Amino acid sequence: MTATVLLTRPADQSARFADALHERLGAAVPVLIAPVMRIVTDPDAAARALRGAGGAIFTSENGVAACSEAAVPHGLPAFCVGPRTAEAAAARGFAVRSGPGDAAGLAATIAEAGWPTGAPPLVHLHGAHVTGDLAGALAAAGIAARGTVVYDQRATPLGQDALALLAGRRAVVVPLFSPRSARLVAPELVRARAPLRIAAISPAVATALNVHSAAKPQVQVAASPDAEAMLEAVARLWENGSFLER
Template identity: 45%
Template structure:
C-alpha cells in the first residue's frame, strides 16, 4: 500500500506545495491535493495617505492589496519569508519577520516602527494584528481583501480516507483543521497529522490521529521537514499492520 500526503490548502498554494513535496518524496508517497477552501477576492482599501506601513500575514493579503491599488511605494513587514517574497515580486519593499505574529510584533518593536499601520488580510485570521498594535498605542487599521470560502473534499480524497493505507494530512491553520474534521469525522485510514501550530493541533479531535505532531516553526519549510519524518512513521505503521 502507498502512503498518501493529502494537501487541503487552497489553490494556488496547494499545487505549489504539492510540487515541492513530490520533489521531497519522489515515489515514496502519493501526493494528493484536495483544497478545503477557495479564494474569493473582496473588500476595499481605505484611502491611502502614503504614510502607512503595511503588514502582510499571507500571500493572499499581498495579492488582495495589489488588486485594489497600484501603490508599491509603501514599506511593509511580512510575517514570513514566503509572504515577503510574494510582496517583493509584486514590487513592494518587504521585511520578513520570523514566521508568526509574535515574531512580527517583536520585529516592529526592534525597528521602532510607529505606523500608521495597515493590515490587508483575509476574513479569517489566527491573530488580531491590528488590535494588538492598537493595544500597544499605535494607529492601526485593517482591510479585508479576500475570503477563504469552504468547499467539500473531493471524491479522490474521500477514497483514500476510506481506504486502509495511512494518510498524512498537513494542517496549515486552525480553520483548516476544523474544516477537515467536519468533512472527514471518522476516516477508516490511519491518520498522521502534521500541524503548523499548537492552536491548529488543538482542532484535532481526541483519538482521531494515530500520530499528531507540531512543526518546529509555523511555516511551510518546517512542515516539509516534519513530513519527511512522518512518511517514515507511516511506512513503519503500514509495515506493522501487514505483520499482524
C-alpha cells in the first residue's frame, strides 16, 4: 500500500517541500500537511536589531521574513545558514554569504570571513526557540555578535486528519526539520499505530525525537542538513515504506 508523507513544518514551508517531493516522485504521492507550529514575526524587533549592526546572521528564512519592513542598508552583509536562506536574504537586499546548512558550519564560515576587530557587531536574528547560542559562541571567539528574537514558533496541535493517519494501518513517512518540531510531534508518534518512517535533517533532530512507540519507527538522518538531502531521504523511505501495513 502507498505510504503517506506527513509534513509538520509551518504551512508555507510544508507546501514548498510537498511541491518538490511531487516533482521528484510524481503527483500521486499522498501528502498531508499538518503544521505543529506557526511562525509569528516581529518586524519592529528586526528593524531595531538592524540599526547600527555591522551585518546580520540568519539561521532560518523566518528571520529574513521578519525583516520585511526593515530598512536594509544597501550591501549590508548577511551570513546565512544555507542556500535557501541566502536566496531569501539576497532578495531583501543583503550581501549574502552562505554556510553549509547547519549552525556549526555557519560559525566556521563567519570565522573564515575574518570579521574586523572593532567593527559594528553582527546580529543573529533568530526565533524564540533556538538550539545553542551562536552569537555567544562567536563572541567567545572574539567576533562581536549578539542575538535578537525576531519571531516566535508557536505550537499548534496536530489536526484530526493527521491523528487519524497515525492511528491507521498504512505506513507514514514523517520528515522532521528542527529539534522543536521533533519534540512537538513526538507525543503523537509515541501513540501511533501506523508503521512509521522518520527522516531527520540532522543528528540533533533525531536525538530530540527520542521516540519509543508501538510502531517501532525507523529514523534516517539526512546525508547533509539541507532540503535536497531531506528530499532524498524522504524519497528513499517512501519507496521502502509504500508496501507496509499493519
